[in-house]
Amino acid sequence: MKFPNKIFDYKESVIFDCTIIMKNMSNDISIMELYKRCHKKCNGIQEFFDALDVLYALNKINYDYKLRRLFYAEGNSLQ
Numbered sequence: 001m002k003f004p005n006k007i008f009d010y011k012e013s014v015i016f017d018c019t020i021i022m023k024n025m026s027n028d029i030s031i032m033e034l035y036k037r038c039h040k041k042c043n044g045i046q047e048f049f050d051a052l053d054v055l056y057a058l059n060k061i062n063y064d065y066k067l068r069r070l071f072y073a074e075g076n077s078l079q
Contacts, residue, residue: 001050017042017051
């Protein structure tokens with residue numbers, strides 16, 4: 001996972017990929033559909049999945065295993 005620093009520019013970082021994903025995401029979308037929308041702008045498939053991990057950890061997105069779809073996280077799911 002790349003973070004911006006002296007070696008990696010912001011556009012090469014996972015944070016940049018997170019912004020691309022959030023701009024192209026709709027409320028109900030499969031991972032494949034989202035990747036098709038973002039693949040030309042993201043830094044690669046591994047970085048795309050790293051960015052999904054970061055967004056999930058930050059509680060910005062949720063994944064429904066039955067529907068196999070991504071959703072925006074609604075509120076704090078820890079309560």
